[in-house]
Amino acid sequence: MPGLFRPRHHVAPRPDLPQRVGPDATAVVVGGGIAGVSAALVLAERGVQVELLEAAPHLGGRLGTWDRTLADGSEVVVEHGYHGFFRQYYTLRDLLRRIDPDLGFLRDVGGYPIASRPSVGWEPEDFTALPRTPLLNLVALVLRSPSFKLSELRHVNADEALAMLHYDPVRTYAEHDHRSAAELLDSLGFSDRGRAMLFEVFAHSFFNVEERYSAAEFLAMCHFYFTGNPEGLGMDAPTEDYRTALWEPFTRLLEKHGATVTTGARAVALRPDGARGWAVDVEREPARHARHLVVATDVPATRDLVAASPELVATAPGLARGIASLPGGEPYVVARLFCEGDVDPGRAVFTGVTRERVLDSVTLFHRLEGGSARWAAAGPGPRSVVELHSYACPAGTSRDELVAAMREELAALWPEAADLRVVDVDAHRYTNAPGFDPGYHLVRPGVLTDARGLRLAGDWVACDVPSALMERAAVTAVTAANDVLREEGAAPEPMRSIPPRGILARRPRA
Numbered sequence: 001m002p003g004l005f006r007p008r009h010h011v012a013p014r015p016d017l018p019q020r021v022g023p024d025a026t027a028v029v030v031g032g033g034i035a036g037v038s039a040a041l042v043l044a045e046r047g048v049q050v051e052l053l054e055a056a057p058h059l060g061g062r063l064g065t066w067d068r069t070l071a072d073g074s075e076v077v078v079e080h081g082y083h084g085f086f087r088q089y090y091t092l093r094d095l096l097r098r099i100d101p102d103l104g105f106l107r108d109v110g111g112y113p114i115a116s117r118p119s120v121g122w123e124p125e126d127f128t129a130l131p132r133t134p135l136l137n138l139v140a141l142v143l144r145s146p147s148f149k150l151s152e153l154r155h156v157n158a159d160e161a162l163a164m165l166h167y168d169p170v171r172t173y174a175e176h177d178h179r180s181a182a183e184l185l186d187s188l189g190f191s192d193r194g195r196a197m198l199f200e201v202f203a204h205s206f207f208n209v210e211e212r213y214s215a216a217e218f219l220a221m222c223h224f225y226f227t228g229n230p231e232g233l234g235m236d237a238p239t240e241d242y243r244t245a246l247w248e249p250f251t252r253l254l255e256k257h258g259a260t261v262t263t264g265a266r267a268v269a270l271r272p273d274g275a276r277g278w279a280v281d282v283e284r285e286p287a288r289h290a291r292h293l294v295v296a297t298d299v300p301a302t303r304d305l306v307a308a309s310p311e312l313v314a315t316a317p318g319l320a321r322g323i324a325s326l327p328g329g330e331p332y333v334v335a336r337l338f339c340e341g342d343v344d345p346g347r348a349v350f351t352g353v354t355r356e357r358v359l360d361s362v363t364l365f366h367r368l369e370g371g372s373a374r375w376a377a378a379g380p381g382p383r384s385v386v387e388l389h390s391y392a393c394p395a396g397t398s399r400d401e402l403v404a405a406m407r408e409e410l411a412a413l414w415p416e417a418a419d420l421r422v423v424d425v426d427a428h429r430y431t432n433a434p435g436f437d438p439g440y441h442l443v444r445p446g447v448l449t450d451a452r453g454l455r456l457a458g459d460w461v462a463c464d465v466p467s468a469l470m471e472r473a474a475v476t477a478v479t480a481a482n483d484v485l486r487e488e489g490a491a492p493e494p495m496r497s498i499p500p501r502g503i504l505a506r507r508p509r510a
């Protein structure tokens with residue numbers, strides 16, 4: 001990998017500082033998704049006495065799992081939905097190596113095509129085979145992809161297109177956060193097919209529609225996943241359900257380091273607690289007290305929690321304003337279909353879908369995950385477990401209408417899917433994804449807040465380090481933990497990332 005694109009430490013190891021904190025450092029972490037578990041783990045490893053409070057009966061948040069008895073009587077574990085673990089998720093992967101040093105629980109899902117229904121007339125296209133090195137990947141895209149014909153390039157607005165290569169965490173937001181990704185895409189001048197195949201699918205996978213998605217955020221994502229990413233577009237996924245692969249091992253590790261993991265514990269208010277630090281009021285349980293507090297809840301929950309905490313609002317008006325104005329993402333639906341029959345053997349494990357009203361992706365779980373494969377193999381004939389996602393649903397449409405529409409769209413995409421006999425469906429509609437509307441960057445709260453000792457972590461928290469989704473949850477969590485360690489006089493947890501700026505961005509003067 002050329003040096004220019006090599007992952008770099010944005011937090012370097014500090015062997016000169018103590019690795020462990022003193023005996024009386026305490027912390028409460030609210031929220032047990034990736035962000036909360038990551039923060040709690042780093043703190044517990046360094047000797048902080050941590051309690052992790054999670055409202056749900058299980059850890060995981062948007063990677064949570066639950067048991068379900070299917071109509072045929074079989075017991076299965078269902079998850080919140082397919083997740084791609086990309087290879088530039090360096091912080092997340094460093095945390096995952098604590099539970100599995102070789103990351104053996106992840107497998108390469110292989111190529112994943114972007115497809116549209118046959119009547120649109122576009123062959124499915126797989127971008128994962130592009131070279132991994134930035135710039136070479138762009139050149140190969142333009143030379144190889146039928147969606148980006150050389151003859152059409154003269155229509156492309158070069159200044160706008162180069163904004164991806166000029167990505168800078170300060171300048172890009174200053175110049176592009178006021179407008180939407182749709183406006184940026186309109187002005188780029190790519191062909192309809194290029195726009196549909198690459199950009200629309202991409203914008204939706206952040207639970208946003210282009211019209212409501214900041215152009216700056218979109219450019220940051222282009223940098224993180226493509227133009228600045230030396231690891232390529234390949235992704236890995238767990239071979240067992242998330243409870244088995246992630247949450248049980250993380251719970252054991254947290255407890256081994258002395259942390260307390262309390263599920264079914266909903267924080268209802270946060271209060272400054274004088275010299276002691278923070279108090280967390282918990283539904284039907286005694287309040288918790290700690291010197292340090294990490295709030296790692298999702299956007300709607302954080303809004304509710306802050307609104308129910310008048311003493312916090314009085315102490316930290318900046319935080320309160322930022323949280324109150326935070327936009328939410330679009331509603332999304334995940335439907336797992338347990339079917340008799342299977343789709344064609346040549347279908348990819350994961351397929352991104354473009355130009356459908358609701359269907360954004362299809363995952364063949366019986367070809368990916370142990371539990372689903374076992375259920376499929378237990379039938380008298382072929383069976384399949386097909387998961388459908390709609391990442392940015394039309395608002396005001398019910399879960400059942402959306403699931404029915406996704407099933408119709410699947411049959412239009414893959415004609416053989418019309419013959420599947422669905423024996424059970426596990427479907428959910430959620431509204432807890434973060435929004436990245438134009439104009440919000442300046443008011444988006446970061447990890448550190450004007451409430452001393454209270455840090456935020458999660459995939460919605462502002463962060464200069466290139467990251468998104470699960471990796472942003474992990475990066476903000478370790479940043480929050482590092483601030484606690486700094487205050488306790490201990491060395492920070494080292495962190496690596498892809499280059500912070502695009503290849504053409506002006507470097508700050510040394």
Ligand SMILES: Cc1cc2nc3c(=O)[nH]c(=O)nc-3n(C[C@H](O)[C@H](O)[C@H](O)COP(=O)(O)OP(=O)(O)OC[C@H]3O[C@@H](n4cnc5c(N)ncnc54)[C@H](O)[C@@H]3O)c2cc1C
Nearest residue numbers: 031033034035055061062081083084267301458459469470
């Ligand atoms: C269908 C789907 C597909 C996705 N695909 C990908 C993908 O391919 N790649 C990728 O990188 N990311 C993907 N994501 C995004 C990823 O899931 C999130 O970015 C990540 O899980 C966010 O983690 P988090 O810890 O910030 O938030 P969450 O997981 O939302 O965790 C917040 C936790 O706080 C808890 N909580 C809320 N209120 C309280 C309270 N009052 N007291 C105590 N606890 C509380 C919640 O129960 C929850 O467990 C996907 C998400 C979904 C939904």
